[in-house]
Amino acid sequence: MAKASEHTIFDAVRDASAGPVEPVRLKETDTFCFHCRPEVACWNVCCHGADVTLTPYDILRLTSRLELEAADFLARFTAPAIWGPAGLPVAKLRMEGIEGEGPCPFMVEAGCTVYQDRPATCRYYPLGFGSFKTKDADAVDDFFFLVKEGHCTGHAEAKTQSVAEFHHEQGLADYDRINRGWIDVLMKMASWKTMGGPGGEDVSQQTKQMFFLVSTDIDGFRRFVFETKFLESYDIDDEVIERLRHDDEALLQLGFDWLKSVMFRESTLSLRPDVLQESIARARDDMGAS
Numbered sequence: 001m002a003k004a005s006e007h008t009i010f011d012a013v014r015d016a017s018a019g020p021v022e023p024v025r026l027k028e029t030d031t032f033c034f035h036c037r038p039e040v041a042c043w044n045v046c047c048h049g050a051d052v053t054l055t056p057y058d059i060l061r062l063t064s065r066l067e068l069e070a071a072d073f074l075a076r077f078t079a080p081a082i083w084g085p086a087g088l089p090v091a092k093l094r095m096e097g098i099e100g101e102g103p104c105p106f107m108v109e110a111g112c113t114v115y116q117d118r119p120a121t122c123r124y125y126p127l128g129f130g131s132f133k134t135k136d137a138d139a140v141d142d143f144f145f146l147v148k149e150g151h152c153t154g155h156a157e158a159k160t161q162s163v164a165e166f167h168h169e170q171g172l173a174d175y176d177r178i179n180r181g182w183i184d185v186l187m188k189m190a191s192w193k194t195m196g197g198p199g200g201e202d203v204s205q206q207t208k209q210m211f212f213l214v215s216t217d218i219d220g221f222r223r224f225v226f227e228t229k230f231l232e233s234y235d236i237d238d239e240v241i242e243r244l245r246h247d248d249e250a251l252l253q254l255g256f257d258w259l260k261s262v263m264f265r266e267s268t269l270s271l272r273p274d275v276l277q278e279s280i281a282r283a284r285d286d287m288g289a290s
C-alpha cells in the first residue's frame with residue numbers, strides 16, 4: 001500500500017496551556033455543536049497567544065483592508081517562522097507580550113477589528129484543516145478535524161451545523177481556492193522530506209527566499225516579474241502579462257506555478273524556446289565537463 005504523508009495546515013490550536021486538545025476527524029457532511037458569540041464567557045480568549053500562520057490570500061486581504069504595502073504589513077504585524085513539516089519560511093501574526101502570549105494586534109474588547117478579512121486559521125476555528133498525499137499520487141486530499149480546547153465554551157452552545165455549512169458561513173471558499181497552489185507546494189515539500197521524494201534534499205536558501213516572497217509580498221513579487229528578466233525567460237501570453245500588472249490573485253497563481261516549476265520541475269510554466277535551447281546546451285556542456 002502507498003505510504004501517505006499527512007499534515008495539518010490550519011491547526012486551530014490557540015493556547016495549549018489552556019486545556020487538552022481533542023482532535024476529532026470529520027467529513028464535510030458530519031455535524032458538530034458549536035457557536036461563538038460575544039455573550040460567551042470566553043469571548044476573545046482565543047485571540048490571545050494565537051498561533052496564526054498567514055496564507056498568501058490572508059495577506060492580500062489584510063493589506064488591502066489596511067491599505068498597506070506588504071513589506072509594511074509584515075514589519076508591523078508579523079513574525080517570521082518556519083513551517084516545520086516542509087522546512088519553508090512563513091509569516092505568523094505577531095501576538096503582543098514578551099512571550100507572544102498577549103492579544104492579537106487586531107483584537108479590541110468588542111472583538112476582531114479585521115473580522116471581514118480575518119485570516120483563514122481564524123475562520124476555520126474550531127475546525128482544523130489538513131491535507132495528505134500518498135507517495136505515488138500527484139494530487140493531495142483534504143480532511144477536517146474538530147479541535148476542542150478546554151477554554152472554548154462555544155462547544156457547549158446549542159447550535160448544530162455540518163462542516164460544509166460552517167465552511168460556507170465562514171466564507172472559506174475563496175481562501176481555499178486561492179491558497180490551493182500554496183498548500184500544494186507546502187504538502188509536496190513536506191512529503192519529499194518525510195518520504196524522500198525525487199529531490200529528497202532540502203531546497204536552497206535562494207529558493208526558500210523566493211517561496212517567502214511569493215507567499216508574503218505580492219508587491220515585491222510583481223517587481224521581480226516586471227523588473228528582472230523573468231518575462232524574457234517564460235512563455236506567457238501578452239494578455240496574461242497585462243492582467244498580472246494589476247490583478248494580485250492572478251499574480252499569486254503565477255507565483256505558485258513558478259514555485260512548482262522551480263522546486264519540483266513541474267511543467268506549470270514553459271520556458272521560452274530560446275531559453276530552453278540555451279539551458280539544454282548548458283546541461284550538455286555540464287555533463288560533458290563532468
Ligand code: SF4
Nearest residue numbers: 047104106107112122
Ligand atoms: S485576526 Fe481577529 S480573529 Fe484572528 S486572532 Fe486576531 S483578533 Fe482574533
Ligand code: SF4
Nearest residue numbers: 036042044046152154
Ligand atoms: S467560544 Fe471559542 S472561538 Fe468563541 S471566543 Fe470563546 S474561545 Fe474563542
